[in-house]
Amino acid sequence: MNPSAYINCFQGILYRELYRFVQQRSRFISALVRPLLWLVVFAAGFRAALGISIIPPYQTYITYEVYITPGLVGIILLFNGMQSSLSMVVDREMGSMRVLLTSPMPRAFLLICKLISIALISAIQAYVFLLIAYFFGVEPPIVGYLYLLPALIMAGLMLASLGLFISSLVEQLENFAGIMNFVIFPMFFLSSALYPLWKMREANEWLYQICLFNPFTYAVELLRFALYATTNLKALLIVGITTLVFVGAAVAGYNPRTGLLGRKSKPG
Amino acid sequence: MNTNPLLVDGLSYCYGALKALDNVSFAIAPATCVGLLGANGSGKTTLFGLLTRLLSPATGDIKVFDQNLSHSPGSALQNLGVVFQQSSLDLDLSVVQNLNYHAALQGMDRKLARQRIIEELKRFKLENRANDRVRQLNQGHRRRVEIARALLHKPRLLLLDEATVGLDFETRQMLNTHIRSLCETEGISVLWATHLVEDIELDDNIIWLQDGQVMAQGVCRTLLENSQEPNLQELLQHLSREGL
Numbered sequence: 054m055n056p057s058a059y060i061n062c063f064q065g066i067l068y069r070e071l072y073r074f075v076q077q078r079s080r081f082i083s084a085l086v087r088p089l090l091w092l093v094v095f096a097a098g099f100r101a102a103l104g105i106s107i108i109p110p111y112q113t114y115i116t117y118e119v120y121i122t123p124g125l126v127g128i129i130l131l132f133n134g135m136q137s138s139l140s141m142v143v144d145r146e147m148g149s150m151r152v153l154l155t156s157p158m159p160r161a162f163l164l165i166c167k168l169i170s171i172a173l174i175s176a177i178q179a180y181v182f183l184l185i186a187y188f189f190g191v192e193p194p195i196v197g198y199l200y201l202l203p204a205l206i207m208a209g210l211m212l213a214s215l216g217l218f219i220s221s222l223v224e225q226l227e228n229f230a231g232i233m234n235f236v237i238f239p240m241f242f243l244s245s246a247l248y249p250l251w252k253m254r255e256a257n258e259w260l261y262q263i264c265l266f267n268p269f270t271y272a273v274e275l276l277r278f279a280l281y282a283t284t285n286l287k288a289l290l291i292v293g294i295t296t297l298v299f300v301g302a303a304v305a306g307y308n309p310r311t312g313l314l315g316r317k318s319k320p321g
Numbered sequence: 322m323n324t325n326p327l328l329v330d331g332l333s334y335c336y337g338a339l340k341a342l343d344n345v346s347f348a349i350a351p352a353t354c355v356g357l358l359g360a361n362g363s364g365k366t367t368l369f370g371l372l373t374r375l376l377s378p379a380t381g382d383i384k385v386f387d388q389n390l391s392h393s394p395g396s397a398l399q400n401l402g403v404v405f406q407q408s409s410l411d412l413d414l415s416v417v418q419n420l421n422y423h424a425a426l427q428g429m430d431r432k433l434a435r436q437r438i439i440e441e442l443k444r445f446k447l448e449n450r451a452n453d454r455v456r457q458l459n460q461g462h463r464r465r466v467e468i469a470r471a472l473l474h475k476p477r478l479l480l481l482d483e484a485t486v487g488l489d490f491e492t493r494q495m496l497n498t499h500i501r502s503l504c505e506t507e508g509i510s511v512l513w514a515t516h517l518v519e520d521i522e523l524d525d526n527i528i529w530l531q532d533g534q535v536m537a538q539g540v541c542r543t544l545l546e547n548s549q550e551p552n553l554q555e556l557l558q559h560l561s562r563e564g565l
Contacts, residue, residue: 054395058428065425069414076413148407152470155373156426157399163426309377 054158062158063166070170073140074177084133084178085185088125092189096121108249110281122191123277124246126179126201127269130209131240133175135233138216141167142223154307161304168217168300172209179205197280204279207292208272214299215268221306244270245277268295324387326351326400326478326510327372332381334367334533341367342533345381349478349512349526354504356521356541357514358557359530365514366406368530369482372512373403385478399427402476404467406483406514412456416447416466419455420473427474434473441469444499461492468496472503479503481513485520493519518554529560536560 074081096118111119144150153163183191183198219232241247243260244267254261264270271288278285327349334342342364349355359365370376372383374394383390388397410419417438424434442448445465455463464484471479481500485493497520503509513520521527521541529537537544537560541553550556 054399054428057430061425061430061434062428064431065422068425069411069418069422072414072418073411147412148405148409149411151373151375151403151405151409152423153426154375155398155401155403157395157397158426158428159395309374 059158059162062156062163063169066153066163066166067170067173070137070167070174074174080136081178084129084136085182087132088128088182089185091121091125091128092118092186092191108251110278110283110285116190118186118189119191120249121247122183122186123280124241124244124273125186126182126205126276126280127208127244127246127273128241129179129182130172130175130205130272131212131237131269133178134171134209134212134214135216135219135237137171137174137213138220139233141217141220142225145220146225160307164217164304164307165300168210168213168303169206171213172206175209175213176202176205193280194282197282200279200282200284201276204275207289207296208275211268211272211292211296211299214296214303217303218299218306221303240267240269243267244273246270246273268292271295324351325349325384326386327512328382328384328387329368329372330382330384332368332371332383333379334364334371334376335379340533342371342378345530345533345535347528347535347538349510351510352504352508354501354511354513354525356525356527357512357530358516358521358527358560359514360516363530364533365530366482367533369403369405369480369514372480373401374398399474400477402471402474402479404464404471404479404481404484406486408463408467410455410463410466410470413454415452415454416442416458417451419466420470423470424473429474437473437475441473445469460487461489464488464492464496468500477509479509479511481511481515483514483516485515485517493517518557521553523553529557531560 099117141150144153153167154160156163179201180198215236219236223232243263245264246269250261250264250270253264268291271291274285275288275292278288325348329348330346332342332345333340345364345368357365357368367376371378372390374390377391383397385397386400388400390397411422414422420438420441421434424431424437429437442451445468447462447465447469450458450462455466458466468481468484479500485496488496500511500513501522504511515521523542523545525541527538527541527544528535541556545553545556548556548559550559
């Protein structure tokens with residue numbers, strides 16, 4: 054295979070994800086409504102209850118809406134990553150996954166193309182959300198939007214690869230939905246998405262320690278710093294390493310020799 | 322010397338303690354149509370899973386045009402076109418989008434892909450359905466799209482897993498005739514898993530799979546003569562009962 058074949062292949066996978074994204078308008082709308090509800094309703098209610106001190110990357114006192122916006126961008130990536138992986142389980146049940154897996158391209162390459170496509174689509178949704186959030190007083194510096202793009206891709210890759218790995222472990226759609234509830238909500242609530250970690254530490258040291266082990270915390274912090282045109286090196290490193298681990302696990306999960314899929318398939 | 326389009330040697334596969342395939346060996350000659358027959362649960366679908374690298378064999382080798390599927394999967398798979406028993410089209414995409422997606426997965430250049438898609442749509446009389454969503458097509462048209470897709474990258478070996486199941490007689494006949502003409506005019510080799518006797522002709526080679534083992538193989542006419550059964554239907558029933 055020559056290099057142009059790989060480019061054609063990547064374009065094909067990206068276009069397919071885009072076509073599906075455009076066709077599934079309800080999915081796009083629900084992906085926006087969810088964080089907007091948090092921003093408009095939840096944040097309004099909690100604004101008075103939660104005082105936010107000056108913490109990096111913010112240089113002054115901020116409103117609660119401003120604080121939770123990166124976390125809500127994170128939840129867009131988290132939900133989209135998981136939902137796209139859910140579509141892998143659907144594809145597997147419906148049979149269209151076979152078309153992908155019987156391609157002559159290396160399977161790792163195919164899965165990475167899929168993950169990048171998912172991350173790019175998540176990034177589009179995140180920017181649309183930020184545009185709406187701007188009208189609710191969330192006004193980061195313009196250059197922050199540019200800084201954000203690589204952070205969105207990295208965090209999107211990490212969360213999509215986690216979803217892809219989980220999808221390789223489950224046999225049926227019903228199981229996947231159950232597992233997602235045990236992944237999405239703990240990841241979201243046990244992170245710095247909704248409240249600063251020092252607040253969590255004040256409340257409960259154990260929960261704080263769990264938050265420190267949660268890779269989603271670092272994804273949110275990477276996004277938060279990037280949105281204000283700075284880099285959180287610790288978050289960058291942890292998100293980078295976690296992405297590599299999850300991608301490796303997802304690729305192994307879809308390998309017929311090492312993965313569970315082959316072992317779990319049924320006779321016929 | 323002609324290379325075998327497909328060479329299967331000592332292939333075994335287990336689902337836990339259940340042995341689905343046991344030391345299966347056979348070869349397919351160039352430009353031939355070989356029927357893979359067997360009752361439900363005989364191991365046909367497992368064999369297809371192994372031939373397409375969806376599963377990995379416990380033991381044994383699969384070579385596609387001398388390329389070992391385990392060691393050089395890319396080189397082996399690019400010679401393969403596959404139609405699965407279960408539809409593998411994306412129902413929410415149009416016919417052309419499905420074909421474009423497949424072409425991209427094969428690494429095909431977009432210009433070449435466009436040209437090949439037009440050719441295959443024409444061949445299967447699907448030009449006027451090109452932009453329809455697959456969801457809007459009936460079973461017969463969907464099957465045609467799947468076969469068109471399997472041929473898009475000009476494979477030299479076509480694997481059909483129960484490709485005519487659920488189709489009306491006329492469409493089945495059309496596909497049957499068409500697939501045979503591919504062997505004659507384009508030199509494509511076909512391995513066709515089926516349980517429909519109508520899909521098999523007397524001059525076809527067949528492989529009879531039972532309980533995960535090859536119980537009989539050879540030209541249908543010869544097997545029929547040796548068995549003394551009056552027709553193909555009876556022969557298959559005989560094989561199903563007692564082997565050869």
